[in-house]
Amino acid sequence: MTKRSLWRLIFTTLICGACAYFFVPLSKVRLGLDLKGGVHFELEVQGQEALEADLRDTRDRLLDRLHEKGFPEAVARLEGLTLKASGVPAERQAEAQKVLGTFSGYDTVFSGDTLVMTQKSGYQKSLKDDANKRAQQIIENRINQFGVAEPEITPTGAEGNRIVVELPGVGDAERERIKGLLTTPGRLEQRLVAKQDTTNGIGWRTREEAMAHFAGQLPPGTELLPQPLSEREARREGKAFQTPAAGQSEPIRSWVLVEEKVYVDGADITKADPTVNPQTDQYEISYVLNKKGADDFYNLSGIASEENRRIAVVLDRKVVSVLWCKEKIPGGAVRITGQFSKEEADDFALKLKSGAMRASMKFLEERAMGPSLGADSIASGIRGALIGFLTVIGFMVFYYRWSGVNAVVALTVNIIVMLGLMGSFHAVITLPGIAGFALTVGMAVDANILIFERIREELANGKSVSGAIQTGFDRVFWTIVDSHVTQLVSAILLFIFGTGPVKGFAVTLTVGVTASLFTSIYISRFIYDWILERHPGAKSLSI
The missing domain is CATH 3.30.70 (Alpha-Beta Plaits)
Structure with missing residues (x-):
């Protein structure tokens, strides 16, 4: 073997080894929702x-x-x-x-x-665009902190106000809880209970009762907000508890009259954690404010203590707690008490840590798939890909004889490179992706067929074996490049304008076209050159 061929062999081996690193063992390969099972949500940001x-x-x-x-x-x-x-x-x-x-x-x-x-x-457009971007970022934060592995969160829609969320491996037990995390903005506010609230912050049992107290007209600068029952309180009182994600109303404990003015905003929160009060053994939420928030809370607590008023803690326009302040509170460390369950406290703290959306989300679509269906899809997809691979091998060896073996080696390297590339940038394999993989296997030999047929023509015209190989590769080089670039452009357009399964197909097609271009031109030519080195005077070629 010449020095040139040795270096080409080393280069090819290194390429295959590096690619194998990214997909061996196969557990490194990320499976999409349709293969692993899980849930698919499509949400719309309520820009208004x-x-x-x-x-x-x-x-x-x-x-x-x-x-x-x-x-x-x-x-x-x-x-x-x-x-x-x-x-x-x-x-x-x-x-x-x-x-x-x-x-x-x-x-x-x-x-x-x-x-x-x-x-x-x-300005309205900029507000909506900011709400869209912020919603995507916060959804990513909440999903990541919730602990879902390998989520897919993709903006879509003409105005960018729709977000597709795919969560592999999420079962029915977690689905409703995640829906609640995705749809609520998580906007925390601290306001004063209105002076006109004669209930001392306890509130009225119904909205109608409160409106009747004020003769149908609320005092200027105030509004009525509901204070829902916690899950623990609802069960203690024997009431059916419905989470917001279930699309039904929550049980309401009371309606509280609060000032419209927001004194402290959740944007000033730097840290939030659920804690357990050792004296009452109940869950609470503790959070820390930045300097601006600490100063605002210090002033708010001063007003509340001087005027003997209570502070309402409002989350997503619902009162979650009403606090007494006997003196100004410095430092910016705040604790919210209440009848929280562990899950409610965890979700409350998660919302505060992830930040507040500027608008809530509306569910447009929801799909769930079990892992058993995904396993069947994997088995069917792999079976189809193997059948296609073996059929291509059989045809190439039967029709092109030993040159067909050349194509089979190039095809094997092609598959290794494809899997390596997909593993290197953590691409997700979906069922359409497996279909794209099977299609690419068939397309990968297309370039080899062009080369082989051109070599046959040159041999028929009386050229030597080495001359026919040289001319065959030279004459079809740009044809192969043009065809692959055309396929690549189509795959990129599918990826840009497609969603979900279409993107999975586009990713596989893009990787397959790239790998095919490398193997058909470089690997196949290297094999022929190596054969000619071993048999420099060959008079015929098995093609």
Whole structure:
């Protein structure tokens, strides 16, 4: 063997060894949802809620600024997607206009002493885009912290507001809990219980009872929020407990009147963990605020202690706890008590740690597949691929004789390289992917057939064996490259515009085309060159 052939053999061996490293043992290969079993969710970000959340934040910031600038009578209310602030005299509107300069995303006009603010269309689009990106990031955080192995989370839809979540290996027992984690924004707020709440923070039994107390009109700057029963409390009282993910209403303990103003936002949370109170043996949630949040909570606790009021802890517009504060609380360490079960405490802390979405999620599709069906799919797919592989081998050896063996060796290297490439970037093998794998096996010999037929023609024209091989490879090189590039472009387009199973097929096809290009041109040529080195004067070729 010449030095050149030796180096080519070493290079080929290293390539095969490196590829084998990524898929041997086969347990390294990641299986998709349709092969491993699990659940498939398609969710839609409710962008309208992101716009409403920004309006509420803007309302609170606007009132703070107006009060700081000497407009103590200013009040604000929301009407749909319009913010209206009154209490700004006409003669002082120029002063108020300076405050409005900081709200660049809004169009502002004065109608008498009322300021009307509406979101600009471009600003609305940016809010929705941010909500989409944030939702995907938080879903990834929650799924990863929940402990699901190898989740697939993919944005889709024309506006990017749909997210496909595939969770292999998740059974029915975990599915409802995960749905609850995916659909709730996890937005934590700390507000003051309204002064007009005569129940001392306990709340009214029904919303109708509360509205009747205020003659159908709530005091300005307040709103009624429900305080649901915890799972433990519902069972203790003998009530049927339904999680939000089940699509039914939760049992409500009471309705609490709280101020609209948010004093502390969950965005300031740096750490959250479920804990057990050693005195009561009940689960609690402890979290730590950053400096801004700690300062805000210090001021909030000061107001609550001075005015003998309670603090409402609100999660996703539901009151989860009502706290007394007897003095200002420094440091930013907060503990939420309640009748939490272990699962509720874990999920509560997980939501706080993963961050808050700007909008909730709506389920569009839900599918579940058991592992037994996935095992049947694997067996059927492997059987089909083996039948195709053996059929190709039989045809190539029968029709091209010893040159067919050349193609079989190249095909074997092709399969090793394919599996190695898929393992190297952690591609997921799906049932359509197995179909793409079987298809690629058949397509892989297509280039060899072009080469062999060209070599036959050159031999028929009277060229020597070495000349026919040289000319055969040279003449079909660009034809092979063009055909493979065309297939590669098609596979890439399928991957970009396809979803789920189509992407699995596209990934396998892309890898197969790349491997085929390498083996048909490099490996097959190396085998012929090695044969010619051993038989330099060969007068015929088994083809």
